[in-house]
Amino acid sequence: MKKYVRVPTNLLSGLNCQNSLMLDGCSVIDSCVHSMKGIGSMFLEEHLLLFVLEGKITLYYGKQTYTVQKNEMILLKKATSIRYEKEGEPTNDNIYESLMFCLKDDLIKEFLTTTNVKVQRMDEEVKTSVYPMNECLVAFAKSLYPYFTDPSTINPGLLKLKIMELLYDVSECSKNMFRQILQLRNPARTDIQHVVEQYYTTPVTLPELAFLSGRSLSSFKRDFQQIYNISPAQWIRVRRLEKAKEMLQETVLPVNEICYSVGFENVSHFSRIFKNHYGYPPTQYRQ
Numbered sequence: 001m002k003k004y005v006r007v008p009t010n011l012l013s014g015l016n017c018q019n020s021l022m023l024d025g026c027s028v029i030d031s032c033v034h035s036m037k038g039i040g041s042m043f044l045e046e047h048l049l050l051f052v053l054e055g056k057i058t059l060y061y062g063k064q065t066y067t068v069q070k071n072e073m074i075l076l077k078k079a080t081s082i083r084y085e086k087e088g089e090p091t092n093d094n095i096y097e098s099l100m101f102c103l104k105d106d107l108i109k110e111f112l113t114t115t116n117v118k119v120q121r122m123d124e125e126v127k128t129s130v131y132p133m134n135e136c137l138v139a140f141a142k143s144l145y146p147y148f149t150d151p152s153t154i155n156p157g158l159l160k161l162k163i164m165e166l167l168y169d170v171s172e173c174s175k176n177m178f179r180q181i182l183q184l185r186n187p188a189r190t191d192i193q194h195v196v197e198q199y200y201t202t203p204v205t206l207p208e209l210a211f212l213s214g215r216s217l218s219s220f221k222r223d224f225q226q227i228y229n230i231s232p233a234q235w236i237r238v239r240r241l242e243k244a245k246e247m248l249q250e251t252v253l254p255v256n257e258i259c260y261s262v263g264f265e266n267v268s269h270f271s272r273i274f275k276n277h278y279g280y281p282p283t284q285y286r287q
Contacts, residue, residue: 003041004081018031021148025103026163028099031098034094037085047076047077053138054088056096068130073132073137079204117178189214191213247262248282258282
């Protein structure tokens, strides 16, 4: 397994840098590649609204699999890890093209509190789904391309208006997707044990785990301590090391792949704390 690409951070700079537009509250990333098939893993630091404009992408999200094709969209909540397979359109030079809108909580809150968009709330949680883009959203996507030519010249106020336009258009196109956006503001409280068991092998932070459990950070730490009688940080570190030991014993995967597979992001750091815990570095433990 390769190291997770953090979205949007790793796509805004460094080796994975993509064309992007940035403002306070949102990043828009344009991905256009020639590829028969590309695979990878990403960790969402912010909520992700994904438009596929050419080709298709298959997303492995928890236990679910979603295929998003041309002129379709999907909304994924932050603090989750995604495996993906991109496929270019074979009749159009194997081009895969998408727009990724990375939405911060504050921007969503501002939109919901300053607009009068009304939608009937649902008693049950609206599940993640793939939705078709209507003509307005397809036209909106095309209207953004001139801004990528020279982002430094764009007035931030204009770009913010464009993002507000996007959220308006989404609310008109799909009421269920808009209900998903409403859920992001007040996530449902879920079982802590289920959340930490599901996510401890991803590079998730404590504030992100608290969000996933529907709690404030202080409530999450308090409830966790009552259940496990240990701090969340200590529990996660031990569980990751136990999982790494198991993989060293039962697989032939390289140490760096095991490191990334259990949620660590730095091989040197992983090796050091593994040795501190078990008495041997991972390379010697396997011998």
